[in-house]
Amino acid sequence: MKIGIFTDSHYSSQKITCGKRHNSKSLEKIKQAYAFFESEKCDLVICLGDLIDKEASHETEVANLKEVAKIIRKSAIKTICLMGNHDAFAFTETEFYEILGDCKPKNVKAEGKTLLFLDACYFKNGKHYLPGDTDWTDTFYPHIEDLKKQIEETTDDVYVFIHQNMDPDIREDHCLHNSIEINGMLQESGKVKAVYQGHYHPGMESKHGNIEYFTFSAMCENVNAHYILNI
Template identity: 35%
Template structure:
């Protein structure tokens, strides 16, 4: 039935299917994406319409979970620099919160760099207090992934204490899924990032965390979704230096469906070793709410994993 809906829309709108590969696949805002038998289908939102979108996304099917996702807000009370409009992230987050409230979320995840660097600990804590006040009003159940900017001026203990989160990497179960939050803010020598003691191009998952990850994956019986900041699917400056080692653990478990990440500020999707790596667009880039980006992850028994993107964030439906 799902494939028939896609073929019907494709036929009526004269759209073409695009072969899917393991290379990066970027989808422009305003489109719906479907993966069927190794092919990525793009359907324009204007063609489908509100009622059609609801039907294609299985609005009547029993939902397991709805998860709000935002990343790279870089909030700071300072003037824009290049394409980054730091102050505007507060209003962009307010809009995202209003959208998230339309249907209840099971939990909310911030994928790193919620704040930008300040010249003092006191100023940085004030940035964090301001943006987290807005963020914390969206959902009671919240999770914060550490980004390099989160600990540019602060220590991990200072950041985590301010957002009332006990650990920087951990796991939890919800709705029949197992979720893992990773922390790649460590130097190659294992030293934790803090107070400008690192280069942003040297992120690593240390030995102790790798050992914990392997044990955590072994003990769960559920399908797994991972949340990270620095990317695990690339080897450039935005990638975790020992990403191949992390990916090997994820693949060997045979349990991981999807990894969400931020850091490079752009929409991107790769499939490596049977695992989807979905990079979400940054909220800080560009002026005005139209240049924002946020999404809702929807998990259902009857349909693919679905990411509903808003503003600049792309949509995905992933098997």
């Protein structure tokens, strides 16, 4: 399976935020990424979240997301887009996927591989983020038992995709509150080959036990920050 990947585009009208996020350039970068994925004949595109960033008005956020949706909808390659904390700050899940089209994460099964997508836009008290009510340092995945069951029920190799971080080498404030528990379960299953993440903008690559952890660097802070994953 050949997958085109990008993350943390943080598209908005702002020229620069946090001193290094070139938000307004990301629309063009997303176009370039899709042109590259098409030339490489990818089977699937995955966006690992923080597709957009906040604006002074929700109308502008909607208009920005519609611009991105045009690129996604125009492509013949199917896209799966996880929501990041910035997407969840601006949009409900319903509105986000209504605008983007058919991009809502759903397990992919092919060639003896299963791709699982985790939504960790939850506070540690188990409540899901809401527009205007998110915290990038408070992230949690509440459905461990369901996840364990899904992994137990397959004989496939399993690949996990998530916006926030589970790599033990990444700064704790970027990681899920329960990442130690989840990682333990993933290791124990013996089926999980890799965990792919965004959120930590510099990016990271490491291996713990039998699992490889890849964190892709942020599109808004780099040039050509789009990747091909062969799994």
